[in-house]
Amino acid sequence: MVDALSEIRRVLVPRGILIDMRPLADRWPVEVVSSRGSRESGRVEDLPEQVSGDVASNKTMQEVESRGWFVRESEDFFPFFYSWDTPSEMEKFVDDDWSDFIRLGEEDRKSTRSAWAVGDADSRVRIRVKILITRWKKL
């Protein structure tokens, strides 16, 4: 990953800006949401690959900062929602597409299904993914 940052630095103009946006493992909340509001119905479990990926990415950015390639200017977090009509659609997506890095336990599945079943007619299910955004300046 340091090699990629070296390449990015090469193609940026002096004092050019690098924006790094990426999801961070944080036991993302599962929510049932309707036009009246949202409520948390469970949490995903972070698997080791997701956590180790975050650690590696953070180390990379620390490395390029220590080499004097970039300086961190600002940083923030924001939610990125994945939203489905039904809990079963969410479960299928998590099991098929995200099984390498998160897991949804049986209790969290049950509580989400229950909350959705007794919710409003327009209820949906969503996962609140935590996104880190950082602005770096090339030195």
Added chain:
Amino acid sequence: MTLQKDPERNEIKFLRKYIDLTGKRVLEIGCGEGRLTWQYAKWTGSTVAIDPDRDSLRVARVDRPYDLQEKVHLVRADSQSMPLPKEKFDIAILAWSL
């Protein structure tokens, strides 16, 4: 499947809060199918979006909006060895790809 990704468009809101893209030469690393690219590219002077995955780029080429045909250039490349000249871009965006 009724998956919606970022229906509140927080990603583009935060990107624009963090950087003024107006007229800038932008490089996006790991553009995938262009989900984020199509949201911001209209403000840039030009955009080069790279990804190593042939299938994702194929989708991106099909989905590229007509008014961005000249402005957005899609390139199959690996971030560790980019076929791009030195000091060409004002902004680089690593979107979910570090």
